[in-house]
Amino acid sequence: MNQFTRRKFLQTSAAVAGASAFGTAAVLGQAKPKVVVIGGGAGGVTAAKYIARDSKGAIDVTLVEPLKRYQTCFHSNLYLGGFRSYDSITHGYEKVTSAYGVKMNHQWAKAIDRDKKEVVLADGSRLSYDRLVIAPGIALKYDSVPGWGKEHEVAMPHAWQPGEQTQILKKRLDEVPDGGLIVMIAPPNPYRCPPGPYERVSMMAHALKKAGKNKSKIIVVDPKENFSKQGLFQEGWEKYYKGMVEWIGPKVHDGLKSVDPKTNTVVTGFETYKAALVNVIPAQTAGTIALDAKLANASGFCQIDPTNMRSAVDPNIYVLGDACIAGDMPKSAFSANSQAKVAALMIRGELTKSDTFPARYANTCWSLIETDDTVKVGGRYEAKDGKIAAVETFISKTGESAELRKATQVENMGWYSAISADMFA
Amino acid sequence: MNETGAPAEPSKDRATRGSSRWRFGLCVATVLFAPQAYADNKALGQYLASECTACHQLSGASTGIPPIIGWPKDQFVAVVKSYRAKERDNEVMQTIAARLTDEEIAALAAYFEGEGKK
Numbered sequence: 322m323n324q325f326t327r328r329k330f331l332q333t334s335a336a337v338a339g340a341s342a343f344g345t346a347a348v349l350g351q352a353k354p355k356v357v358v359i360g361g362g363a364g365g366v367t368a369a370k371y372i373a374r375d376s377k378g379a380i381d382v383t384l385v386e387p388l389k390r391y392q393t394c395f396h397s398n399l400y401l402g403g404f405r406s407y408d409s410i411t412h413g414y415e416k417v418t419s420a421y422g423v424k425m426n427h428q429w430a431k432a433i434d435r436d437k438k439e440v441v442l443a444d445g446s447r448l449s450y451d452r453l454v455i456a457p458g459i460a461l462k463y464d465s466v467p468g469w470g471k472e473h474e475v476a477m478p479h480a481w482q483p484g485e486q487t488q489i490l491k492k493r494l495d496e497v498p499d500g501g502l503i504v505m506i507a508p509p510n511p512y513r514c515p516p517g518p519y520e521r522v523s524m525m526a527h528a529l530k531k532a533g534k535n536k537s538k539i540i541v542v543d544p545k546e547n548f549s550k551q552g553l554f555q556e557g558w559e560k561y562y563k564g565m566v567e568w569i570g571p572k573v574h575d576g577l578k579s580v581d582p583k584t585n586t587v588v589t590g591f592e593t594y595k596a597a598l599v600n601v602i603p604a605q606t607a608g609t610i611a612l613d614a615k616l617a618n619a620s621g622f623c624q625i626d627p628t629n630m631r632s633a634v635d636p637n638i639y640v641l642g643d644a645c646i647a648g649d650m651p652k653s654a655f656s657a658n659s660q661a662k663v664a665a666l667m668i669r670g671e672l673t674k675s676d677t678f679p680a681r682y683a684n685t686c687w688s689l690i691e692t693d694d695t696v697k698v699g700g701r702y703e704a705k706d707g708k709i710a711a712v713e714t715f716i717s718k719t720g721e722s723a724e725l726r727k728a729t730q731v732e733n734m735g736w737y738s739a740i741s742a743d744m745f746a
Numbered sequence: 747m748n749e750t751g752a753p754a755e756p757s758k759d760r761a762t763r764g765s766s767r768w769r770f771g772l773c774v775a776t777v778l779f780a781p782q783a784y785a786d787n788k789a790l791g792q793y794l795a796s797e798c799t800a801c802h803q804l805s806g807a808s809t810g811i812p813p814i815i816g817w818p819k820d821q822f823v824a825v826v827k828s829y830r831a832k833e834r835d836n837e838v839m840q841t842i843a844a845r846l847t848d849e850e851i852a853a854l855a856a857y858f859e860g861e862g863k864k
Contacts, residue, residue: 735810
């Protein structure tokens, strides 16, 4: 044993692992099993990386994502508030390829041929798969806000999908004059990032205040009676942005009647607003490819088996993140990342007979309200009664100490670094 | 290294982490004589650890959330159990730890100790 150095041990282990991987493929008597992943966000890239990393080359993994540089939607509100640079929310896929062997295909996935088990790409070429993971995020329902459509997304930006839209909204926010009105049209449930619109309101108010535009105001026209972390946000708005933020629910505004992108006008049953900036966050569905492949139900989202993230419609397909119906889990990057690890485990189990364990899920959503004042909501989840059910949840409390809120913001920034590394490094 | 104590905070000294020949010999013996159990626990540890790495970086980088790789197993087990008992304050950690069995905590401790040696 004295001669058995650590290096030697590692070499031996590697040789055994290599033989084992080779043996698995040989047992299956065919080429390496193929997994194609559609969508390079929090769900997709995590699934691709974990399947490739943990199968040690025994599974061929291709990630289909049109963008070479990806901006995260999470923490894009912090960019609006001036707490983050655009670069700091931008990531690339180089390491996922170089370190784990994931093959990148930077094209738009146009369709899924479920009968042939092939993905059709924008250039007409096809990728065959043994298992397909789709994490296409959301599609916006452009017809859900009267008067607004895709052609108006520059005049009235949504910034609910990352990238150029985020920059447009930031530019428009910075151009709002002192005394100018911002109207946010908040989305109906279910939608990506439940506390997101209200963190955005906080970050917009912070930016206005910091620029000395204290006469400006933000009105949130919400179709919902209540919203995520409502007490915490409203406490923060009162404390930091007194008189600057007004949230109105359906009982007050009596319905959003129409918007006019040419004149920046918003008409509700209660009042007509002439704004300097209108941020329209419309209703949402699963990404278009999921709808086209008939993987979604009437709700517009995809039902899954909560024990493994497999599509309820097609046993060869797994659906992750915002596109799926995840029961009590919110549509968040944290949730998608958590679901991806369950799917990766189960897919490896199916394709290489590796060990599987009961699915467990977790989520935490942090929201920044003002400098050093962050709140969080989260929980753990398990498959129960046919859905992903919350087992234990927590939420920050009103009236918490400044010290705790500051520590929560440090945790928020730490989480961003960690999940980014978990996805891209 | 303190082999028996359960310090409240992680050691900052990576050079001292689990490097004794005695410990290594034991590890090899475990592999040689109980390969099945080792393989199962390793796979379990790896899966459970994937829940941790959403917040704790495998690189050991610390940017607001403490790194957990390379901790001595005893220390890792003691800290996670104190979150499970809600003796430590962070709600995220309390919630995650609440569903971990002793066996799972041990599997995690072994996994993250091993990651510190890479």
